[in-house]
Amino acid sequence: MIYCLCKKGNFSVFIMLLFSTNTFSQEMLKDLKLEKNTIYLFCRGTKAKSGLIAEQFNSNDKLITHVGIGYIDKKGLKIYNVTDCDTSKTALLIDNLDSFVSNGTYYLSIWKYNNSKREYLKLKQLCSDFSKQKVYFDFSFTLNDTDTILYCSEFCARILRMINPVKFNFRPKELVLESYYQALLNRKQLIYYPVDFFEGSIYFNKIFETHLN
Secondary structure (H helix, E strand, O other): EEEEEOOOOOOOOOOOOOOOOOOHHHHHHHOOOOOOOOEEEEHHHHHHHHHHHHHHHHHOOOOOEEEEEEEEEEEEEEEEEEEOOOOOOOOOOEOOOOHOOOOOEEEEEEHHHHHHHHHHHHHHHHHHHHOOHHHEEOOOOOOOOOOOOOOOOOHHHHHHHHHHHOOOOOEEEEOOOOOHHHHHHHOOOEEEEEOOOOOOOEEEEEEEEEEOO
């Protein structure tokens, strides 16, 4: 089932009313129209990580397990996201919507920021700069390592803070870890950006959401 969240008169997102099987359809994704020169956050939920991430480490959202930031220009949609899969070259992927919706995805949401032109150009420059470096996935989930050792939400939070440090001064979450994660990460407390770190911000609006029955 497809849900579309749009304000009256706002045609930035147009979703055909399609109801088919309980799988993502490429035709559904093609019907999504996004505005150029606009900053978006793209969120997916996968079954493999739902219990590990969403249930235990998200602040409120129990569906999102991965987040990326992106925009659409003359060359199409680009979603920049840091992943722990196949990072031999770099952990920073540049996806389109089809490739971002990976196997096992059961949830997708898109969030829009009504940015200025300066902020949009800043995003493009930052993404271009990161794409020229080798990014490593931060398996220790430690903040303030380096600019190139990151996990998905840390990457997005850092990009947004560099775009506008006043609006996007997100505070990391502090969590006392269960014994299993204490042993895994070799510490008792985790200070991190949850995947849904941005959902409390007044500057982001959810414009699209779809999930399986």
